[in-house]
Amino acid sequence: FDDEQHIVVIPLFAKLNCIVTDENVSAFRRRVGIKDDHFVIVCLGFVNQNKLPQLQIDVVQGLRKEGYPVQLVFAGEPAPELKDLVTAVASGELREYVIFTGYQSELDYFAAIAAADVIINLRNPSMGEGSLTLMHALAAGKPTIVSDANQYREFPDKVCWKLVHDQNENELLFEYLKRLLSEPQVRAAMSANAVLYVENVLAMDRI
Numbered sequence: 045f046d047d048e049q050h051i052v053v054i055p056l057f058a059k060l061n062c063i064v065t066d067e068n069v070s071a072f073r074r075r076v077g078i079k080d081d082h083f084v085i086v087c088l089g090f091v092n093q094n095k096l097p098q099l100q101i102d103v104v105q106g107l108r109k110e111g112y113p114v115q116l117v118f119a120g121e122p123a124p125e126l127k128d129l130v131t132a133v134a135s136g137e138l139r140e141y142v143i144f145t146g147y148q149s150e151l152d153y154f155a156a157i158a159a160a161d162v163i164i165n166l167r168n169p170s171m172g173e174g175s176l177t178l179m180h181a182l183a184a185g186k187p188t189i190v191s192d193a194n195q196y197r198e199f200p201d202k203v204c205w206k207l208v209h210d211q212n213e214n215e216l217l218f219e220y221l222k223r224l225l226s227e228p229q230v231r232a233a234m235s236a237n238a239v240l241y242v243e244n245v246l247a248m249d250r251i
Contacts, residue, residue: 055198058179058246062154072155076117076143083114083225086160088153088177091144092123096166101133101142103217108141112225115140119156121147157181161231162224163188168209170194178204182242187234189220202237
């Protein structure tokens with residue numbers, strides 16, 4: 045169509061379905077093995093190749109080699125094609141630092157969000173779909189890294205940091221996480237931006 049005036053975009057709403065307590069979060073952290081003195085990165089929902097789990101694991105391994113106390117939690121059911129990866133992680137040097145939780149109850153899913161310092165929400169290749177897990181992350185005010193592609197480009201850069209999927213993706217994700225880990229004021233600013241964006245754009249009453 046030459047004239048797009050008839051097109052109206054209705055965003056996917058951002059709302060937390062379950063409010064967790066500090067006790068819920070503490071129980072989740074103990075159950076999956078999250079260390080109190082570690083920086084926690086969480087990838088939410090069904091874990092398939094599109095979420096680039098190997099990339100995330102490689103970057104966390106690089107951070108740990110530089111002395112950063114970081115853990116990566118895949119809070120969801122791994123796809124069958126990731127069986128070998130899950131087995132390799134569970135028996136390797138990263139077994140305490142890369143955690144596959146398996147399928148989560150609603151309570152534990154939202155506890156995983158609350159426990160996160162940063163949430164990674166990648167899709168490559170993308171099918172253009174919206175992400176409810178991203179909406180939950182933003183509603184919780186979590187600093188979030190997404191793919192620089194398709195539907196994710198609708199979100200302002202100050203709300204979601206975007207990862208370009210090219211030959212430099214490993215280095216860029218490494219630098220993003222290193223900065224977020226090292227600079228709590230940057231995390232705080234991203235959190236505030238996410239909350240403001242949810243209130244002004246993605247809140248249920250507005251939509």
